[in-house]
Amino acid sequence: MTTSGGETGRTAQVLTVGQLFLDLVYAQMPRPPQPGEEIWTADFGWGPGGVANAAIAAARLGARTAMCAAAGDDALSSLCRARLSDEAVDISGIRTLPGWALPVTASLGYDADRALVTGGTPAPVPVEEIVLDAPDAEVAALDLKVLSLPWARAASARGTRIFADIGWDGSERWDPADLDALDACHAFLPNEVEAMSYTKTDAPLQAARALAERVPLVVVTLGARGAVAVDSATGEEAAMAPVPVRARDATGAGDVFGAAFMVASLTQWPLRERLDFAGLVAAITVSRPGGASTAPGTSDLLPWLDAHPETDRGRFSFLRDPLAQVGRLPFVPTTENSHREHHNHQETRP
Known part of the structure; x- marks a missing residue:
């Protein structure tokens, strides 16, 4: 198999699979609208959402990225396809479902949180079938x-x-059987409530250690407080301090963090640096209005750090050198990366 760049290897470096939406993001609202009232906000953005959040974020960071999802034959589906193509995301894995219209989600941000309203219906074809259209990739993101x-x-x-995540358990049973598919995964990225609830533990790091007995790499996100991670394949443990920013819109921040961490996993950076990179990319995103559609590109990172020297203080020197020297x-290389990581994965699964 040959990539478009002429390099022999996988079709994609990053693959994202799941439900596609069109997102309309309204941030920094003074309050929720009341019946009969119209509220304006200048902090507005739109773009492909859901699984596309991670795909766009990964592509902007220079990774060859593909997406696998269902789309309709409606105008909004065409709009999302065009936007994804403009972002250099490979959309050959998007399956058109005639007669179905793409759902639209409005994110209303106020009181340092957000409310979501979605119009439409879920894709009538399950993800388990859609993923059969997925191209080969080095890393892939899916909902567990x-x-x-x-x-x-x-x-x-x-x-x-x-790399798997898992949504909120509406039943709040937190059944460990929900995690059975971890046996096929390399990494698990739950938030702290999910991690502690599934493991019946009292602290994020304790939960990460418990989960690392089932999957080689665990990252537990702590929202504005950063993240903790355990890599059972290498023995590394790391805690990521948050990157201080004035948050304007947290829509899609988790998707952007996960995408940046996957992209960082294509390098040889140690665990702490991979976490710091993901935290930086997510922090820049939440400091801008418009949700995940404002995720930074590779060329944005050094200018942002230069404009915020108090944030750097040597923390991101591992990133400055390659960006300053080669701009990426x-x-x-694909074959070396895949062989090394597959070997490590096998060692954790005797």
Whole structure:
């Protein structure tokens, strides 16, 4: 298989799979609107949402990125396809479902939080079937609750590292059986409430250690307080301090953090630096209005750090050198990266 750049390897470096939406993001609202009232906000953005948040963020960071999802034959689906193509995301894995219209989500941000309203219906074809259209990739992001185990095990055997997250358990049963698909995954990225609830632990790091007994790499996100991570394959543990910013819109911040962490996993940076990189990219995103559609590109990172010297203080020197010298991230060649990580994955699964 040959990539568009002429390099022999996988079709994509990063693959995202899931539900696609069109997102309309209204941030910095003074309050929720009352019946009969119209509220204006200048902090507005729009773009492909859901699974597209991570795809766009990864592509802007220079990774060859593909997306696998369902779309309709309506005008909004066409609009999202065009926007994704403009972002250099490979959309060959998007399946058109005639007669179905893409759902639209409005994110209303006020009181340092947000409310979501979605119009439409979920895709009538399950993700487990859609993922069969997915191209080969080095790393892939999926929701654990809809992960297709046969596909995941086959992809893992080919060297794809699967990064899984999991949504809120509305039943609040936190059944450990929900995590059974972790056996096919390389990494798990829950938030602190999810991690502690599933493991019945009292602290994020304790939860990460418990989960690392089931999956090689665990990152527990702590919102504005940063993240903690445990890599059972290397023995590394790390805590990420937050990057201080004035948050204007947190819509899609988790998706952007996860995408940046996956992209960083294509380098040889140690765990702490991968976390810091993801934290930086997410922090820049939340400091801008418009949600994940404002995720930074590689060329944005050094100017942002130069404008915020109090944030750097040597913390991001690992990032400055490759960006200053070659203008891109120091990705490991595909074959070397896949072989190394697949070997580590196998060692944790005797």
